[in-house]
Amino acid sequence: MNFIENAGLKALHLCDPERAHHLSITALRLGLAPLSGLVTSARLKTSLAGMALENPIGLAAGYDKNAVALAPLSRAGFGFIEVGAATPRPQPGNPKPRLFRLTEDRAAINRFGFNNEGMEVIAARLKARKPGPVPVGLNLGANKDSADRAQDFARVLTACGPSIDFATVNVSSPNTEKLRDLQGPAALSALLAGVMEARAALPRPIPVFLKIAPDLSPEDLEGIAEVALTSGISGVITTNTTLSREGLKSADRDQAGGLSGAPVFERSTRVLAQLSQLTDGKIPLIGVGGISSAEQAYAKIRAGASAVQVYTALVYQGLSLIREIALGLDALLARDGFASVAEATGTDRARWL
Numbered sequence: 383m384n385f386i387e388n389a390g391l392k393a394l395h396l397c398d399p400e401r402a403h404h405l406s407i408t409a410l411r412l413g414l415a416p417l418s419g420l421v422t423s424a425r426l427k428t429s430l431a432g433m434a435l436e437n438p439i440g441l442a443a444g445y446d447k448n449a450v451a452l453a454p455l456s457r458a459g460f461g462f463i464e465v466g467a468a469t470p471r472p473q474p475g476n477p478k479p480r481l482f483r484l485t486e487d488r489a490a491i492n493r494f495g496f497n498n499e500g501m502e503v504i505a506a507r508l509k510a511r512k513p514g515p516v517p518v519g520l521n522l523g524a525n526k527d528s529a530d531r532a533q534d535f536a537r538v539l540t541a542c543g544p545s546i547d548f549a550t551v552n553v554s555s556p557n558t559e560k561l562r563d564l565q566g567p568a569a570l571s572a573l574l575a576g577v578m579e580a581r582a583a584l585p586r587p588i589p590v591f592l593k594i595a596p597d598l599s600p601e602d603l604e605g606i607a608e609v610a611l612t613s614g615i616s617g618v619i620t621t622n623t624t625l626s627r628e629g630l631k632s633a634d635r636d637q638a639g640g641l642s643g644a645p646v647f648e649r650s651t652r653v654l655a656q657l658s659q660l661t662d663g664k665i666p667l668i669g670v671g672g673i674s675s676a677e678q679a680y681a682k683i684r685a686g687a688s689a690v691q692v693y694t695a696l697v698y699q700g701l702s703l704i705r706e707i708a709l710g711l712d713a714l715l716a717r718d719g720f721a722s723v724a725e726a727t728g729t730d731r732a733r734w735l
Contacts, residue, residue, distance in 0.1 A: 387416055387700040399481040399490070407446065410454040415701060417457045420515065421708035425715045428723040430462070430689045431589035431616035431666055433517045433547060437461035437708045438723045439679065442670050442691035443521035443550065443593075444492075448499045449507040456516040459704035464691065465504075466521030467552050470537045472500035473525055480639070483697065484632035488674065489643030490694050491634060492623070496523045496555065501541040508545035519548035521593070522577075523555070532564065532573040536580040543584040551577055551615075554595040554622035556640045565594065567605040574613040589616035594657075596621035596650045596671060603653065607660035617666040619691070620657055621650040624671075643694035647672025651685050655734030658686025663728060674699060676710025683711075683723060684730035 390409065394402040409415045422436035429435065440462040446455060449465040456463065475497025482491045498504065504520070511518065522538045524531035539549050551574065553564040564573055574592070581590055592615050594606055610618050623640025630645060650671025658667055666689070669682030674695035682690045695703055720726040 384416060384702065387702055390415070391698070391700050395483070395485075398479070399483045400478065403481065407451050410451045413454070415454065417454060418459045418702055418705035419457055420461075421459055421705050421712075423712050425712050425720065425722055426461075426708060428689065430668070431548065431591070433462065433589060435461040435517065435689065436515055437711075438683070438689035439704055439707055439711070440464060440668070440689060440691040442693040443467055443552070444494075445693055445696075447497065449504050449520075452507070452511045452518060456514050456518070458701045459708060460516060461689070462517040462519065462547075464519045464521055464550060466498065466550075467496050467523030467555070468498055468501045468504045468520055468538050468542060469496050469523045469525045470501050470528070470534050470541075471525050472503070473497060482634040482637045482639075484630065484634055484643065485698075486632040487630050487635070487643065487645055488695070488698055489630070489632070489641060489645050490697060491637045491639045491641050493637075493639030495526065498523070501538045505542045505545060508542055511545070517547035519550060520546045521550045521552050523552055532569070532576055535573060536576040539577055539580045539590075540583065543581065543588060546588060548589040548591060548616070549581075550591045550593050550619055552593045552622070554593050556595070556623060556625055565598070565602065565606060567609055570606065570609050571613060574609065574615060578614050591615065591617045591619050591668065593619040593622055594653075596624045596646060596653050597626065598653065600656070603656055604660060607657060611661060611664055615665070617668060617688070618657060618661075619668045619670055620654040620687075621646075621671050624649055642671070644672050644674060647678060651682060652734050654682060654687060655685040655731045658728055658731050659735060673707070674703070676707045676714060679707050679711050680714045680726070681730070683726050684728070685734050686728045686731050688724065688727050
C-alpha cells in the first residue's frame, strides 16, 4: 500500500461508511485513486465458463451498484468485474444508516436492500463502455414490491444482457424480505428456467451464475446442487453475506443485515467445498467471502473454486490488495508445482469437509 492510498483510506474511515463508499467511487472516476493495472502470467490466466481471464481475481457485486466506474475498475488489477445488483425499476433501498464498518472484526454489515438506478439507466452505461480484456458482468436483482420477483431477474437480463459478459442471479441477499425463499428447489428451478429462456433470446449466449447464501443446511445445499446441474446455468458464486454474528467484537455487531469480511471466510469456504463435492467439478464455482490475502484466495481455489471475488477487504486494504493477491497467488501456484489455476482447483477440498 503506497502513501497516497494509505492516506486516502484513513480519510475515508473518518466518514460515515456509506458516504465513504460514494467518495471512493468518485475518486476512481476522477482519476484520484492509484490503480495498479492488470497482473497476469501463464499460471494466472484461466477460463471461467468460457470467459478468458487474465487472472482469477474478481470484484464482487455491490461496490459499483450503478456501473459508473467501469473504466477505472478495469485498470485496478481485477481479472473480471461484477456490478449491480440491478432491478427492473429504480429503488432507494432501505432507510439509512444501512452500512456499518466493523473495524475490529475487519468486516462490514449492510442492509442496503438493492438500492440502484434501475435496469434502463444501468443498461445504457453498460452499452457505452469500451470493450477490453476484463469481462464485466451484472448482478440481477428483484424489486422489493414486485408482484413477480422471479420474472424480474429475466427482465433485467433481457435489458442488460446484450452489453455484459456474464450475469448473476442473486437470490441470496438477506436484505430483501423473503428473497432467500427463492433458493428452494422448486422456486429456484422455475426462476432459472425463466432466466435461461431470456438468455436464449440474447444476441450472444453469456454465462449465467447463481449466487447462494452461506447459511444453507446440508439438505438445502444438496437441492441447490441438483438444480445447478440440471438447469443449464454456468456456475455458482459461493457465497453471499451471512446472517451469523458468531465471534464478533465490534460495537455494531448486532446491526441487522448481511455480514461480510474476515469472519465469513471459514463458513463460506466450507460451503464452497461442500458444493464442490456435490457437483464433482461439473460446473465451475466462484469463491467469495472473507478473502484478504493471496493465501486465502489460494485456499478458496484449492477448496474448489475456479476463480474468486473480493470486496470488503478493499475497505481496509485498498485496491493495491488486488495486485498483492495476484502476485502472491502466482508465487503459491509456482511453489506447489501447479502450472495453472485449474490444476490447483479442488486439490485440498477434503480439508474443509
